[in-house]
Amino acid sequence: MGTVDKALSLLDYFSESRPEVGLSDLARMAGFDKATVLRLMTSLADRGFVEQNVTTSKYRLGPALLRLANIRESTFPQKASARPILQRMSEESGETVHLMLLGKDSLETLDFIETKAHAMRVHMDAGERISLHASASGLACLAFMPEKQTHQALSGELERFTPRTLTDRAAVLDLLKAVRQDGIAEIDQGFEDGVFGMAAPIFSSHGAVTGSVGIATPFTRMNEPFRKKARSIIQQAANDITRAWGGIEPQADIGGTAA
Amino acid sequence: MGTVDKALSLLDYFSESRPEVGLSDLARMAGFDKATVLRLMTSLADRGFVEQNVTTSKYRLGPALLRLANIRESTFPQKASARPILQRMSEESGETVHLMLLGKDSLETLDFIETKAHAMRVHMDAGERISLHASASGLACLAFMPEKQTHQALSGELERFTPRTLTDRAAVLDLLKAVRQDGIAEIDQGFEDGVFGMAAPIFSSHGAVTGSVGIATPFTRMNEPFRKKARSIIQQAANDITRAWGGIEPQADIGGTAA
DNA sequence: ACCAGCGGTTCAAATATTAAACCGATTAGG
DNA sequence: CCTAATCGGTTTAATATTTGAACCGCTGGT
Structure with missing residues (x-):
């Protein structure tokens, strides 16, 4: 399982019923080490694929997804x-x-x-x-x-x-x-x-x-x-x-x- | 520059005016090796972040972006x-x-x-x-x-x-x-x-x-x-x-x- | 005052990533 | 119609990145 695949797989733990997830939870659910998840989430966050709730520091899906989805929808x-x-x-x-x-x-x-x-x-x-x-x-x-x-x-x-x-x-x-x-x-x-x-x-x-x-x-x-x-x-x-x-x-x- | 960051950066070469991009073009624009880009794009494609035009095998943004954007919008x-x-x-x-x-x-x-x-x-x-x-x-x-x-x-x-x-x-x-x-x-x-x-x-x-x-x-x-x-x-x-x-x-x- | 859990850090060990050369297929030009 | 260039994709040894256990300091519950 490549690193990219791992990173992207983390996004699948977000859903309408679980819109925000913390670091440890994410690590547990994905079965990756906490340090690994942190690094992956940081990469995702840098690109806007997730963002952190400023007060709880839980993660949620980010605005980059909207931007890219908009591009896809406008051309397809x-x-x-x-x-x-x-x-x-x-x-x-x-x-x-x-x-x-x-x-x-x-x-x-x-x-x-x-x-x-x-x-x-x-x-x-x-x-x-x-x-x-x-x-x-x-x-x-x-x-x-x-x-x-x-x-x-x-x-x-x-x-x-x-x-x-x-x-x-x-x-x-x-x-x-x-x-x-x-x-x-x-x-x-x-x-x-x-x-x-x-x-x-x-x-x-x-x-x-x-x-x-x-x-x-x-x-x-x-x-x-x-x-x-x-x-x-x-x-x-x-x-x-x-x-x-x-x-x-x-x-x-x-x-x-x-x- | 981490691998995840590289992979995600590739998505930025897609836009409304350039909705489909080929492998070599992408490699040139990003300044990565072709083999690298191929592997990254394959990872992205596996998760539906991009998909390939069946006839030209060029890449375009994928449906996973819509899915995740929908989740974000529905909760935020x-x-x-x-x-x-x-x-x-x-x-x-x-x-x-x-x-x-x-x-x-x-x-x-x-x-x-x-x-x-x-x-x-x-x-x-x-x-x-x-x-x-x-x-x-x-x-x-x-x-x-x-x-x-x-x-x-x-x-x-x-x-x-x-x-x-x-x-x-x-x-x-x-x-x-x-x-x-x-x-x-x-x-x-x-x-x-x-x-x-x-x-x-x-x-x-x-x-x-x-x-x-x-x-x-x-x-x-x-x-x-x-x-x-x-x-x-x-x-x-x-x-x-x-x-x-x-x-x-x-x-x-x-x-x-x-x- | 405690303990358990949190998000985040560290660094040596382990593993995945990289890039050049190469492939067959396709396209463009003379 | 043949050549040369370019395409998407594959392989390889050399390498740089990722990993995970232990460890922070902090917060919230009891």
């Missing part, structure tokens, strides 16, 4: 170009909608809109990272990856999040077949209790999965009419975002998913 | 909380407005709005970094820094951007006196030909300068009535943002600026 407006589509989804569905990006072996939250239509709604955390096997978004991606990559992603232990999480590799693979035919993945409380998730994949210009869009609703509001409606909303949105990002739907049965 | 909504104020400035002034953050020895563009009121307007680049001595924003900051820091920031060669750029240390220091009394810095085409800039400082909770807000107008539209109006708009906005960010205006004559 992924988030901005999908926003209106997400907005429309949110209004049409009256539920929380989310746009995820496929990372190395996880999904990362790029954007989401929590519905205003209901007081009880699914809450999301900005920039959250979730594993592939337990969420509708994850399954949507897994279903359309090259077969090899799918197996690779499912090669480790499948973590259990709820009583209904599929932790059996075979069961997941089986489910993926249905998703492939359907174009949409659905999970009833597989990632979080009480949440019903639905999502469809987004494709790159080479026809590879790059992310997903989906809807997350309290399972109590899920019923057949709404499910139908949601499916069409999601399918439409996925197509629109794929197109907005310059992607193309892969030809049926290509992309390594067959046999 | 600097940009979002200033947005409405910037919006109001834009509408009231009919000119391009900008919000800058004070970095190590430069200002970094956090946000801006180009006016829709005029076809001829001042254009800005997302995430641009500008030096302190030549812009109104920079002078606004310099004027309210601790004296030592001001001198430090002006210790190097002062780059000339236009015929009217102040490159004489003494002249800048002199101008800062006026800015201190005024609370607003003004520069007629000191950073870019044809652009008249005005800006006021923003303060942190400890009364230290952390950034600036300002207006940039084609100098041909600048006249005494508009100048008056702009001054009040800027002053109001600076106060509002300082407050929105939990900052306080420093007491007069404190902050090391006296004597």
Whole structure:
């Protein structure tokens, strides 16, 4: 593990629910020596990737991230170009909608809109990272990856999040077949209790999965009419975002998913 | 120069006007060996801080920056909380407005709005970094820094951007006196030909300068009535943002600026 | 008044980083 | 159509950087 990799990995310990972290905590969580973490964090701080709370000297993510993200968005407006589509989804569905990006072996939250239509709604955390096997978004991606990559992603232990999480590799693979035919993945409380998730994949210009869009609703509001409606909303949105990002739907049965 | 610092410094070669850079170019610009740059970029790419254009294999800024920026904004909504104020400035002034953050020895563009009121307007680049001595924003900051820091920031060669750029240390220091009394810095085409800039400082909770807000107008539209109006708009906005960010205006004559 | 934990420092030992030459592939020019 | 230059990327021994245990002084809780 290179030094750069270590430094960057430290940033992953910050989240919406843990926005500030102290030196010792960070060292413990990352499993690095305190002196190492200090030096790495100092490097990160010098470049503005983190900054320190002046009174507590805890670290938080820094303004350089905003600056660089702004540059990326201005020349490669992924988030901005999908926003209106997400907005429309949110209004049409009256539920929380989310746009995820496929990372190395996880999904990362790029954007989401929590519905205003209901007081009880699914809450999301900005920039959250979730594993592939337990969420509708994850399954949507897994279903359309090259077969090899799918197996690779499912090669480790499948973590259990709820009583209904599929932790059996075979069961997941089986489910993926249905998703492939359907174009949409659905999970009833597989990632979080009480949440019903639905999502469809987004494709790159080479026809590879790059992310997903989906809807997350309290399972109590899920019923057949709404499910139908949601499916069409999601399918439409996925197509629109794929197109907005310059992607193309892969030809049926290509992309390594067959046999 | 540590390895982490080197890796992070590579990200600074990406900008709105140069969104994609190749390996050799990067090595040349940074003055590092090609093999070194490759390894650093590979580390950055593994973590999603950059990604490669599949067809050209040039690098561009990656989605991890968005993710982390989102987390920061969601828990520390600097940009979002200033947005409405910037919006109001834009509408009231009919000119391009900008919000800058004070970095190590430069200002970094956090946000801006180009006016829709005029076809001829001042254009800005997302995430641009500008030096302190030549812009109104920079002078606004310099004027309210601790004296030592001001001198430090002006210790190097002062780059000339236009015929009217102040490159004489003494002249800048002199101008800062006026800015201190005024609370607003003004520069007629000191950073870019044809652009008249005005800006006021923003303060942190400890009364230290952390950034600036300002207006940039084609100098041909600048006249005494508009100048008056702009001054009040800027002053109001600076106060509002300082407050929105939990900052306080420093007491007069404190902050090391006296004597 | 204590102890435990904090952020931060030190320095010899251990390890990762570097740079020059080299590779095959691609592009530009004569 | 052939040459030369440049591209992204790889390899290697030589080297500079990183590491971690023990140790600060300080703060906050009991």
